[in-house]
Amino acid sequence: MHDTAALASPQHKSLVSHSGNSRYAKLHRRFPSVDHLRRQARRRVPYFAFEYADGGAGSDDAGIKRNWAALDAVELVPRYGVMPSLPACDIELFGRRYAAPIGIAPMGGPSIVWPGADMYLARAAQRSRIPYVLSTVGGATIERIAEIAADVFWFQLYRFARNDHAIGFDLTARAQAAGCRTLVLTLDVPVRTTRPREATHGLAGAFEINPAIIMQIARAPGWIVSLCKNGIPRFANLRDYVGGGATLAELLGFVRREMGGAFTWEEVGRYRERWKGTMVVKGILHPQDAEIAVSLGVDGLIVSNHGGRQIEALPAPIDALPAIVRQVGNRATVMMDSGVRSGSDVVRACALGAATTFAGKAFLWGLGALGEEGPGHVIDLLIDETQAALGQLGAHTVTATRSLSVRHAAAL
Numbered sequence: 350m351h352d353t354a355a356l357a358s359p360q361h362k363s364l365v366s367h368s369g370n371s372r373y374a375k376l377h378r379r380f381p382s383v384d385h386l387r388r389q390a391r392r393r394v395p396y397f398a399f400e401y402a403d404g405g406a407g408s409d410d411a412g413i414k415r416n417w418a419a420l421d422a423v424e425l426v427p428r429y430g431v432m433p434s435l436p437a438c439d440i441e442l443f444g445r446r447y448a449a450p451i452g453i454a455p456m457g458g459p460s461i462v463w464p465g466a467d468m469y470l471a472r473a474a475q476r477s478r479i480p481y482v483l484s485t486v487g488g489a490t491i492e493r494i495a496e497i498a499a500d501v502f503w504f505q506l507y508r509f510a511r512n513d514h515a516i517g518f519d520l521t522a523r524a525q526a527a528g529c530r531t532l533v534l535t536l537d538v539p540v541r542t543t544r545p546r547e548a549t550h551g552l553a554g555a556f557e558i559n560p561a562i563i564m565q566i567a568r569a570p571g572w573i574v575s576l577c578k579n580g581i582p583r584f585a586n587l588r589d590y591v592g593g594g595a596t597l598a599e600l601l602g603f604v605r606r607e608m609g610g611a612f613t614w615e616e617v618g619r620y621r622e623r624w625k626g627t628m629v630v631k632g633i634l635h636p637q638d639a640e641i642a643v644s645l646g647v648d649g650l651i652v653s654n655h656g657g658r659q660i661e662a663l664p665a666p667i668d669a670l671p672a673i674v675r676q677v678g679n680r681a682t683v684m685m686d687s688g689v690r691s692g693s694d695v696v697r698a699c700a701l702g703a704a705t706t707f708a709g710k711a712f713l714w715g716l717g718a719l720g721e722e723g724p725g726h727v728i729d730l731l732i733d734e735t736q737a738a739l740g741q742l743g744a745h746t747v748t749a750t751r752s753l754s755v756r757h758a759a760a761l
């Protein structure tokens with residue numbers, strides 16, 4: 350799909366290109382990296398909510414650590430004496446122009462971390478012109494996000510098989526009617542797994558408010574203010590299917606009962622036939638799965654291990670990326686997430702063939718640390734760092750990263 354009307358020039362206030370006393374410069378002094386935001390988020394949101402956002406599969410978050418270590422291990426070799434001006438970070442994806450090779454990954458329940466999260470994420474994405482992917486189990490409706498983030502709104506779908514996919518088909522019809530152009534089918538949650546850090550707070554079963562949870566909430570006044578403003582987090586898109594007055598427990602029960610299992614390739618094909626816009630599958634780690642997806646007419650793939658949240662034994666997407674790019678890169682747009690925390694990570698992925706990256710936890714840390722202002726600050730940080738990394742490496746554009754020398758011993 351090509352939509353040249355949307356190729357507006359992205360607005361971005363760069364620290365590299367703008368010095369001075371802007372709000373960004375002030376925030377940058379206190380929180381000069383995504384990791385600084387993570388530390389602040391740990392202090393500022395109720396502990397169970399931080400554990401929900403931050404915890405991974407396996408003992409000691411082994412999968413998350415593998416993602417970080419694999420990205421850290423990629424070395425980019427600079428070339429000097431070639432760059433006349435500031436590098437450009439903007440990219441084109443599926444015929445639309447975005448400010449940078451960065452997007453907000455779909456996340457269920459981000460309002461647990463900061464009530465109102467989906468709206469704040471969507472607003473920041475629209476302002477900065479980066480993709481925002483609303484999760485099936487996000488906290489705002491498809492229709493609301495389409496209003497807030499008309500130019501950058503993508504919709505992610507999980508599987509609802511009952512009644513011949515009636516709910517899934519209805520959700521995608523709603524997304525299409527609301528003007529969403531990109532559908533993302535998530536393949537990498539074939540089973541529900543348990544994250545130890547969630548389990549210890551009762552988040553793996555039926556969530557119950559107990560004295561410990563109340564104490565954690567009481568210590569998070571900013572979070573309480575946002576809760577009063579935005580209401581209790583709910584699965585906004587599923588309410589119609591459960592019944593208008595459904596309680597949180599009923600909604601959770603519905604999700605556990607009705608949602609789940611991996612999409613089969615036959616089902617992916619059926620969605621492909623119905624969906625008129627760009628279709629992306631998320632969670633690919635094997636080149637042959639990428640091949641099958643492309644043979645079904647899928648336009649893009651997100652190489653992902655769900656941010657290390659499913660099982661810790663999965664390879665890091667950055668290591669799986671080159672083989673998938675070799676397999677289908679000339680026929681589909683290959684993107685990547687899992688572990689991205691800095692502009693250097695963004696450029697590493699682009700140098701290994703990703704058309705763009707997405708981040709999940711980084712945005713939740715931003716929300717936890719700064720509330721409404723957090724997502725915008727994460728975007729600003731990642732764009733500035735990306736621009737600095739491009740400049741350091743002698744790449745004028747994101748596409749030019751493909752010609753860099755990359756040392757990547759762990760590639761699959």
Ligand SMILES: Cc1cc2nc3c(=O)[nH]c(=O)nc-3n(C[C@H](O)[C@H](O)[C@H](O)COP(=O)(O)O)c2cc1C
Pocket residue numbers: 401402416454455456457458484485486505535631653654655656657658686687688689707708709710711
């Ligand atoms: C709290 C949380 C909830 C998530 N929920 C979803 C979801 O509803 N749908 C989905 O496709 N991926 C979901 N993911 C995975 C993200 O889309 C993305 O793949 C992952 O966060 C990327 O890794 P990163 O967190 O290291 O950036 C979730 C991730 C987190 C942290």
